[in-house]
Amino acid sequence: MVLGRFFTKIRQGLSKTRNVFGGIVxxxxxxxxxxxxxxxxxxxxxxxxxxxxxASMRIVERVRQAYLDREVGEDVKLFVRSELREMLSDxxxxxxxxxxxxxxxxxxGVNGSGKTTSIAKLANLLKNDGKKVLVAACDTFRAxxxxxxxxxxxxxxxxxxxxxxxxxxxxxxxxxCEKAKARGYDVLIVDxxxxxxxxxxxxxxxxxxxxxxxxxxPGAPHEVFLVLDGTNGQNAVIQAEQFTKVVKxxxxxxxxxxxxxxxxxxFAVKTKVGLPVKYLGVGEGMDDLDVFDxxxxxxxxxxxx
Numbered sequence: 001m002v003l004g005r006f007f008t009k010i011r012q013g014l015s016k017t018r019n020v021f022g023g024i025v026x027x028x029x030x031x032x033x034x035x036x037x038x039x040x041x042x043x044x045x046x047x048x049x050x051x052x053x054x055a056s057m058r059i060v061e062r063v064r065q066a067y068l069d070r071e072v073g074e075d076v077k078l079f080v081r082s083e084l085r086e087m088l089s090d091x092x093x094x095x096x097x098x099x100x101x102x103x104x105x106x107x108x109g110v111n112g113s114g115k116t117t118s119i120a121k122l123a124n125l126l127k128n129d130g131k132k133v134l135v136a137a138c139d140t141f142r143a144x145x146x147x148x149x150x151x152x153x154x155x156x157x158x159x160x161x162x163x164x165x166x167x168x169x170x171x172x173x174x175x176x177c178e179k180a181k182a183r184g185y186d187v188l189i190v191d192x193x194x195x196x197x198x199x200x201x202x203x204x205x206x207x208x209x210x211x212x213x214x215x216x217x218p219g220a221p222h223e224v225f226l227v228l229d230g231t232n233g234q235n236a237v238i239q240a241e242q243f244t245k246v247v248k249x250x251x252x253x254x255x256x257x258x259x260x261x262x263x264x265x266x267f268a269v270k271t272k273v274g275l276p277v278k279y280l281g282v283g284e285g286m287d288d289l290d291v292f293d294x295x296x297x298x299x300x301x302x303x304x305x
Contacts, residue, residue: 005290006290006291006293006296006297007293007296007299007300009282009283009288009290010280010282010290010293010296010297010300011300011303012258012282013257013258013282013283013288014257014258014263014282014297014300014301015258016258016259016263017049017257017262017263017264017301018300018301018303020048020049020050020264021049021264021301021302023045023048023049024042024045024046024049024080024302025077025302027041027042027045027072028072028073028074028076028077030072031071032071032072033069033070033071033072034063034064034067034068034069034070034071034072034076035068035069038072039060039063039064042059042060042063042080043056043057043060046059046060046264049264050233050234050262050263050264050265050268051084051264051267051268052234052237052264052265052267052268052271052272054268054271054272055087055267055268055270055271058083058087058271059080059083059084062079062083063076063079063080063083066079067079077302081298081299081302084267084298084301085294085295085298087267087270087271088266088267088270088276088277088292088294088297088298089276089294090251090276090277090278090292090294093278093291093292093293094278094279094291094292095126095187095222095223095278096222096223097186097187098219098222101181101217101218102134102177102180102181102185102186102187102188102217102220103186103187103188103222103223104177104180104187104188104190104213104217104220104221104222104223105122105187105188105189105190105221105222105223105224105225106190106192106209106210106213106221106223106224106225107119107122107189107190107191107192107224107225107227107253108192108206108224108225108226108227108243108247108249109194109226109227109228109243109253110194110239111142111194112194112229113194113227113228113229113255114227114229114255114256114281115191115194115227116139116145116148116149116152116191117152117255117281117284118227118253118255118279118281118289119135119149119152119189119191120149120152120153120155120156120158120286121281121286121287121288121289122189122253122279122289123135123152123153123156123158123189124156124158124286124287124289125279125287125289125290125291126186126187127156127157127158131186131187132184132185132186132187133158133159133185133186133187133188133189134158134159134160134161134176134179134180134183134185134187134188134189135149135153135158135159135160135161135176135188135189135191136160136161136162136172136173136175136176136177136188136189136190136191137149137150137160137161137162137163137172137191138169138170138172138173138176138190138191138192138193138209139169139191139192139193139194140163140164140165140166140167140168140169140172140193141165141166141169141193141205142193142194143165144165145165145191145193145194146162146163146164146165149162149191150162155286156286159185161175161176161179163175169192169193169205169208169209170205170208170209170211170212173190173209173212173213173216174212174216176188176190177212177213177216177217177220178216180217181216181217188213188217190209190213190221192205192206192209193205193206203246203247206246206247223250223251223278224247224248224249224250224251225249225250225251225252225253225278225279226240226243226244226247226249226251226252226253226275227252227253227255228240228252228253228254228255228269229255229256230254230255230256230257230262230263230265230266230281231256231257231259231262232262232265233262233264233265234262234265234268236254236262236265236269237265237268237269237272237273240252240269240272240273240275241272241273244273244275249275250275250278251275251276251277251278251279252269252275252276252277252278253277253278253279253280253281253289254266254269254277254279254280254281254292255281256281257280257281257282258281258282258283258288263301266297276292277292278291278292279291279292280292280297
């Protein structure tokens with residue numbers, strides 16, 4: 001099976017998570033049968049890997065239905081791999097680009113999740129794919145947020161629309177939409193203030209930005225990505241649940257998985273919240289963000305070579 005560059009990168013970046021998943025892989029060695037003990041051990045190992053309660057119970061039940069009292073072999077392992085891969089399936093993958101006019105991608109997330117860096121990496125990835133990209137620096141509340149994004153955009157050669165700290169974020173979004181339409185940009189990435197669901201003033205600002213871009217560009221924002229820190233494990237799931245109560249998200253950008261043994265949270269987020277992972281970050285470099293590939297991701301977790 002040829003899995004390509006994503007598999008190679010993700011295998012290296014997920015070394016800590018892969019070590020945890022080794023406990024799952026080890027269950028399929030030796031002479032044993034799919035019985036109550038095996039199913040309990042499978043559930044335990046899935047939970048230890050941060051796959052989450054709902055996802056773990058679903059897999060264990062599917063294995064019980066298909067293989068109860070049968071020998072544990074390669075077919076059972078492949079079945080579990082297939083179930084995990086199916087949980088992460090996303091027919092579209094990446095960004096759904098508009099046929100005409102700029103595609104607007106709004107980015108949300110709490111401070112410290114890697115939001116600013118992820119925006120820069122996403123802009124770089126799209127630019128390298130031949131897209132003309134504009135970034136709107138609408139995180140005008142946090143000190144130095146606009147400056148940080150400006151530095152990143154300058155490094156990668158990407159245009160940015162910004163105003164001073166404390167400016168009206170919706171006004172920045174409005175100006176960015178006007179520029180994106182007038183100058184023929186393919187993609188407009190809109191940063192928003194890092195926030196918690198309890199910060200009602202910032203949530204209102206997010207809704208205001210949403211209204212402004214929708215008024216300026218039909219159907220916008222076309223994507224709303226939530227940035228989650230992969231090192232948070234199950235806390236990332238809680239964060240996603242809180243955000244999706246107030247923000248209509250279309251996908252997840254999962255960051256910092258290279259520094260974590262909690263990559264299994266990807267499954268828990270998809271099962272609990274129903275949002276697909278669109279992009280995955282497994283490093284600090286500008287090229288360390290890739291369109292998420294479920295097959296390669298699961299294969300890397302099961303690879304003990």
